Amino acid sequence: MDPRRDEFDGALWHKSTYSGSNSGCVERGVLGSGRQAVRDTKDRGAGAMVFEADAWREFVEAVRRGAL
Template structure:
């Protein structure tokens, strides 16, 4: 992955992010992959997921399979 892939990414802060700086952002990359990063430490980089892997994660969360 190149840093160019992050150019033009559309980032969204999680609605579950709290006021205690425990925030994460999800970015839709131009390649179709999804990235997740720490809002307060963006210089640290991001974890990047293939579309199918990201969808499987979202489905598991929605179904309660990954409940806290």
């Protein structure tokens, strides 16, 4: 499903705690629809990758298990 522009209105963005002081940072956004988005902090206008809530949860669990 493609994100609609209005889906980003009011999104809550959080910078990764693994981001350093250099320009290699990413942000995760919680969209009003419950979906999750990831964007590059140095090029926010380029858009974002959007994930369904279940897919995001599975990704995070896989990272925590060390599967990725």
